[in-house]
Amino acid sequence: MRQSILLTILLMGLFKVEAQEKWNLKNCVEYAMANNISVRQGSVLAKQADLTLNQTKLSRWPSLFLNNSNSFNSGLSQDPTTFNRVTENYFASGFQLQSSADIFNFFSKRNTIAANEWDVLAAKANVDKTKNDLALSTANAYLQALLAKEQQNIASVQLQQTTAQLNNTRKLVDAGNLPELNATQLEAQQASDSGNYINARGNYVQALLSLKSLMNIDAGKDFDIENPSITSIPIDPIADLQPELVYQEALKNQPLQRSNDYKLKAAEKYKAAAKASMYPTISAFGNLNTNYLTFINKPIYESLLQGYVPTSLVTDVNGSLYDVKSPVFTNGNRIGYQKYPGFSSQLSDNFGKSFGIAISVPIFNGYTLRTQYEKSKLNIESAQLQQELDNMNLKQDIFQAYNAALIALEKFNAGKKSVEANEKALLFATKRYDIGSLSTLELITTQNNLLRAKLEYSINQYDYVFKMKVLEFYKGAGLKL
Numbered sequence: 001m002r003q004s005i006l007l008t009i010l011l012m013g014l015f016k017v018e019a020q021e022k023w024n025l026k027n028c029v030e031y032a033m034a035n036n037i038s039v040r041q042g043s044v045l046a047k048q049a050d051l052t053l054n055q056t057k058l059s060r061w062p063s064l065f066l067n068n069s070n071s072f073n074s075g076l077s078q079d080p081t082t083f084n085r086v087t088e089n090y091f092a093s094g095f096q097l098q099s100s101a102d103i104f105n106f107f108s109k110r111n112t113i114a115a116n117e118w119d120v121l122a123a124k125a126n127v128d129k130t131k132n133d134l135a136l137s138t139a140n141a142y143l144q145a146l147l148a149k150e151q152q153n154i155a156s157v158q159l160q161q162t163t164a165q166l167n168n169t170r171k172l173v174d175a176g177n178l179p180e181l182n183a184t185q186l187e188a189q190q191a192s193d194s195g196n197y198i199n200a201r202g203n204y205v206q207a208l209l210s211l212k213s214l215m216n217i218d219a220g221k222d223f224d225i226e227n228p229s230i231t232s233i234p235i236d237p238i239a240d241l242q243p244e245l246v247y248q249e250a251l252k253n254q255p256l257q258r259s260n261d262y263k264l265k266a267a268e269k270y271k272a273a274a275k276a277s278m279y280p281t282i283s284a285f286g287n288l289n290t291n292y293l294t295f296i297n298k299p300i301y302e303s304l305l306q307g308y309v310p311t312s313l314v315t316d317v318n319g320s321l322y323d324v325k326s327p328v329f330t331n332g333n334r335i336g337y338q339k340y341p342g343f344s345s346q347l348s349d350n351f352g353k354s355f356g357i358a359i360s361v362p363i364f365n366g367y368t369l370r371t372q373y374e375k376s377k378l379n380i381e382s383a384q385l386q387q388e389l390d391n392m393n394l395k396q397d398i399f400q401a402y403n404a405a406l407i408a409l410e411k412f413n414a415g416k417k418s419v420e421a422n423e424k425a426l427l428f429a430t431k432r433y434d435i436g437s438l439s440t441l442e443l444i445t446t447q448n449n450l451l452r453a454k455l456e457y458s459i460n461q462y463d464y465v466f467k468m469k470v471l472e473f474y475k476g477a478g479l480k481l
Contacts, residue, residue: 023224025142029135032134032215035216035217038130043127046120046124046127052119053116053117060102060109064097068096072090074089093292096287099285101285103283108281118262118265119262122266129254129256140466143465147459148206151455154200154458155193166190208224208225236475242402243395243398246402249474249475250394250476251391274369277369283358283360285355290347303330308326309326405470408464412464415457415459426446426449
């Protein structure tokens with residue numbers, strides 16, 4: 001009775017999992033690409049590269065700045081309109097409109113823009129690479145979850161078969177047809193099968209958690225996957241997935257290879273831009289300016305003549321020389337305060353402008369430009385080496401994947417034969433057990449052999465499917481389940 005209750009609880013738990021929402025591989029991959037943090041980070045970097053490109057393009061347009069300064073001055077200072085030194089309190093306001101534009105800079109900006117365009121394509125290709133890696137990881141996690149679910153089903157069937165045998169044997173023992181040892185051995189086997197089922201169920205839950213982690217789904221959210229028949233999953237013939245052929249296709253469709261190609265082209269353009277920066281730059285500039293000034297209560301005094309003082313100068317009048325003297329005035333009574341023109345009048349009166357052409361010739365600046373140029377050539381070499389390394393790793397991965405697929409296919413075929421042989425062995429053992437010519441222990445051993453064969457077969461089958469999907473993926477066929 002206790003074993004039956006345990007089995008019922010386990011089966012109810014299985015039914016609860018089956019009743020949850022089901023996800024297929026396509027939905028899992030699409031959701032992962034939309035929500036995975038690594039993909040979103042790559043998208044942010046691609047947007048930054050696009051902003052850099054737009055800013056570089058806009059740098060070809062003339063610059064325009066409007067400046068305004070306002071100040072209150074007290075004590076000794078310089079009048080901004082007459083440039084005389086005064087010791088009065090006054091308020092001053094100045095306005096300046098400046099503009100400049102490059103006329104010719106020997107294609108430095110043009111090459112920089114071209115380099116930025118390749119950078120944008122490289123950044124987008126990197127996002128595609130992250131998505132590809134994520135899709136492959138998601139497919140692997142999905143297949144691992146299917147494998148765990150299949151093994152859970154195998155363990156469940158095994159538990160049900162053992163429970164049925166135990167119930168039948170218990171009836172025979174109670175009737176006195178079989179010894180108690182038979183029932184005891186089956187009870188022990190049932191306990192072992194229950195542990196196997198619980199472990200398989202835990203592995204399935206763990207596989208779902210790993211899949212949810214890739215998809216950036218809350219670990220506590222109800223989640224389950226569809227259970228397509230492994231035999232119905234389409235697989236290309238291995239003859240169509242020869243490693244050299246797959247490698248040539250991968251060079252054209254894998255985003256990492258595209259990204260490396262874009263980065264190399266960007267490095268070449270950066271080199272051209274660095275070389276162009278060592279040549280003169282011709283630019284035009286313009287400036288419009290005006291200002292406003294008002295003194296605060298500047299008094300006006302009556303001028304009183306006090307006399308004359310010699311100036312050490314002489315003048316010739318009809319042959320006679322006379323000393324030149326200068327009048328001396330002093331301030332008399334205050335007769336009013338200084339009045340200044342209005343704001344708009346002063347802006348108009350003080351308006352000034354200037355235009356011109358400027359030529360900037362880099363003669364010596366600490367070898368900075370030359371160093372940048374030499375670094376740009378090394379960046380090209382680095383990009384070429386990275387491209388060579390990634391292509392070599394890609395070829396190595398494809399040949400290893402092909403070899404792994406061959407091994408997985410052989411193990412899958414061997415596992416299939418092992419399951420068929422163990423099924424026949426169990427059939428014969430069951431018949432012998434029913435007529436009493438086989439011990440319970442021998443029957444249990446035969447059952448366990450079949451269980452191990454089925455578990456090993458399911459592992460080999462899913463491993464073979466994934467290895468083939470990896471080759472299809474490198475070839476550019478995408479992921480199909």
